[in-house]
Amino acid sequence: MNNAPIGVFDSGVGGLTVAREIMRQLPAESIVYFGDMARVPYGSKSKDTIISFSRQIAAFLMEKNVKAIVIACNTASAFALEAVSDMVDVSVIGVIEPGARAANNATKSKRIGIIATEGTVKSGSYSKVLHRINPDLQVFAKACPLFVPLVEEGWLYDEITKEVADRYLYDLLSYDIDTLVLGCTHYPLIRRTISKVTGDGITLINPAYETAKELEKILEADDMRADGVNVKNEYYVSDGADRFKKFAASILPSDIDNVNYVNIERYESKC
Amino acid sequence: MNNAPIGVFDSGVGGLTVAREIMRQLPAESIVYFGDMARVPYGSKSKDTIISFSRQIAAFLMEKNVKAIVIACNTASAFALEAVSDMVDVSVIGVIEPGARAANNATKSKRIGIIATEGTVKSGSYSKVLHRINPDLQVFAKACPLFVPLVEEGWLYDEITKEVADRYLYDLLSYDIDTLVLGCTHYPLIRRTISKVTGDGITLINPAYETAKELEKILEADDMRADGVNVKNEYYVSDGADRFKKFAASILPSDIDNVNYVNIERYESKC
DSSP states (O other): OOOOOEEEEESTTTHHHHHHHHHHTTTTEEEEEOOOTTTOOOOTTTTTHHHHHHHHHHHHHHHHTTEEEEOOOHHHHHHHHHHHHHHSSSEEEEEEEHHHHHHHHSSSSSSSEEEEEEHHHTTTOOOOOOOHTTTTTTTEEEOOHHHHHHHHTTTTTTHHHHHHHHHHHHHHHHTOOSSEEEEEEGGGGGGHHHHHHHOTTTEEEEEHHHHHHHHHHHHHHTTTOSSSSOEEEEEEEEEEHHHHHHHHHHHHHSSOOEEEEEEEGGGGGGO | OOOOOOEEEEESSSTHHHHHHHHHHOTTEEEEEEEEETTOOOTSSOOOHHHHHHHHHHHHHHHOOOOOEEOHHHHHHHHHHHHHHOOSSSEEOSSHHHHHHHHHHOOOOSHHHHHEEEHHHTTTTHHHHHHHOOOOOOEEEEEEETTTHHHTTOOOOOHHHHHHHHHHHHHHHHTTOSSSESSTGGGGGGGGHHHHHHHTTTTTHHHHHHHHHHHHHHHHHHHHHOOOOOOOOOESSSSSSHHHEEEEEEEESOOOOOOOOOGGGSSOOOO
């Protein structure tokens, strides 16, 4: 038994879709969540910058004595999983490996589409992991930079969002994929609009579910499950606590009030 | 005569529309431009965060011995003009005061619209300055968060951009404005699409032109004009030099190659 919290971080609010899944599957665990609202978004920024940001956040989470870190951001998982793992002595889990496994399990045609940020697509991470799992897969990726701002504008079921999705997915759909990975934590929030474009024949994969499963396996293997007696979730942001709270209310099952500010730039991005 | 450069900064590439105007009107002056590509956008972030970012950048620019600072970002002008002015001993010019003056000169109906980021709109800065200039003005403001990502996606003359503009401007147009301030440095890049929605009866104001005029006046008054012998423009970014160069090519009259990286978080946001 180990009642230390799980550290979960993201560029902003999107990672709450992963935190929500951890809460569902592992209700005995406590979470310390960090959202980097001052420097969001990550999807258009370089590998070096994302590594530096991710390490500062890992340093903060280690100060909170977390027993594991979940990188609940696809771009940070793509660019910084190794750098963060090298820096800390707890298990570090990204969302890409679990997402890729779920996609491989779902596909029958062996043709998988990935939609994600520019950074995640450019990194080629999903493609690499999928080909390691199964070299026969064919993978087609497309960056969708407007999806995050559309979600943040709250236009989740909007005709304009559907038109943008039509345009972004047009090429992907012509490749006869039967599985589409929602490779950014914001995208599950427009899942319904995306599925209007993809239709019934394509399975949408949200890596959050598999990520929580993976976390459970690791805690189990290390005999580090919490006893569920004093479950407590804490939220930290580098800016915009009110904005974060408002958005959280639309993702999490109950309102949150304990959102605290952290000056994340004060943390060293080194060991 | 004073051949020190003018410091110009923005959250990213948008401020190049202001730098371009300074180059046009004051070709004898050199510019040191900083684009905060690692932390872009500013429009959705809090006043405290924007002040902290702006002061770090001012510290960097002062190290480059600039003789004046132009805050070529509406959000930073709205939130941090005073904080930066208090910190440095050179003149600091924002884009809001010049933009407001231009709008007041243009309007006949005394009804002015402002489109800008969430931060600029919430600050109420345009409204305050316009009412100081002329208490009889009626000012209507609307935040347009999707315009920046649409510009960065390159959908400048796109049907989807027009639909988004239709939606954002619908209320403003019902107020019978005759003048509309493009209160974010990205917006002049979709001026043509915006004007399709506003029609011929509304004058669009780009604060960049008046900002360069204001800079000229200040340099003139302080007897600090450059002699134009060794004009040199330098560009610095906190991330994404290649992305910056590519975007710059679509804004500036000639390609740029001297884009350098700065670790801006290392600068103190204090005097």
